[in-house]
Amino acid sequence: MRLKKSLRTLPVALMCLMALGSAGAVAQKRFMILRAGRPDVKVMLAGAVERTNGRIPVEKADTVKSGEILDWTITSMNEGNAPAHEYKAVGVVPPGTQLVAGSVSADGSATVTYSIDNGKNFSTQPTIEERQADGSIKKVPAPFSMYTQVRYEWADPLNVGSKLNASYKVRLN
Numbered sequence: 001m002r003l004k005k006s007l008r009t010l011p012v013a014l015m016c017l018m019a020l021g022s023a024g025a026v027a028q029k030r031f032m033i034l035r036a037g038r039p040d041v042k043v044m045l046a047g048a049v050e051r052t053n054g055r056i057p058v059e060k061a062d063t064v065k066s067g068e069i070l071d072w073t074i075t076s077m078n079e080g081n082a083p084a085h086e087y088k089a090v091g092v093v094p095p096g097t098q099l100v101a102g103s104v105s106a107d108g109s110a111t112v113t114y115s116i117d118n119g120k121n122f123s124t125q126p127t128i129e130e131r132q133a134d135g136s137i138k139k140v141p142a143p144f145s146m147y148t149q150v151r152y153e154w155a156d157p158l159n160v161g162s163k164l165n166a167s168y169k170v171r172l173n
Contacts, residue, residue, distance in 0.1 A: 040080030041158060043089065046073045050169075064172055069100060073167045076158060083157035089166055090119065091150040096173050099147040103169035106152045110166065115149040116142045122151050 047058035050069040058070065074089045093099050104112050113122035126142040152166040 037082040038080050039078050039082050039084035039158070039160075041084050041087065042077050042079055044075045044077075045091075046075070047071065048073075066172055068172050069169050070097065070172065071103075071167065071169050073165055074152070075163060075165050077163040078158045078160055081160060083159045085157045087154050087158045087164070089152045089164070091152075091166065091168055093147050093149060093168075093170055097170035098173060099144045099150065100169040100171055101144055104150055104167070106154075106166040107164045108154055108156060110152040110154050110164075113151045113153070114147050115151065116146040118148050119151075122149070 048055040048071045049058060049061040049064055050071055055071065058064075064070065072091055074091055076087065076089055078084050099114075106112065111124075113124055114126050115122050116126040116128070126147070127139040128142045128146070129137045130140045132138050150166075150168050152164075154164065158164055
């Protein structure tokens with residue numbers, strides 16, 4: 001008796017599974033449609049220590065000594081299926097280092113801005129308030145030792161299959 005009841009419920013269960021399978025296929029198709037046209041930017045950071053005998057990758061340098069320069073390169077590649085608009089990349093100036101003046105560069109027409117407050121605000125030339133001899137306060141350019149981030153912004157989209165490089169150097173204190 002139980003076997004007959006189980007066999008009668010089998011077609012109902014199969015129909016439910018087929019309906020769920022169809023719904024799953026529709027959901028998967030809808031997901032694929034929604035996913036179509038999305039950028040997928042992969043970002044890689046590579047560093048090298050500049051030494052008299054050449055550039056040594058950071059991971060192969062035993063120790064980095066005070067005064068040595070680290071050259072950081074951010075590579076961004078769009079592996080998606082749509083351009084990345086208003087693309088930005090941010091490089092960190094690690095604690096214990098100082099940004100090297102004039103060392104910032106980027107592919108394309110990137111706008112470069114800097115932060116002195118760990119990324120809360122960015123400016124092409126950050127300023128600080130400095131008390132003058134007469135007691136007044138004057139805004140002056142922040143020293144490079146205060147820089148905490150470098151931000152690169154591209155007006156042109158990062159197209160599918162394209163890559164952008166941005167670099168900057170820091171000196172170990």
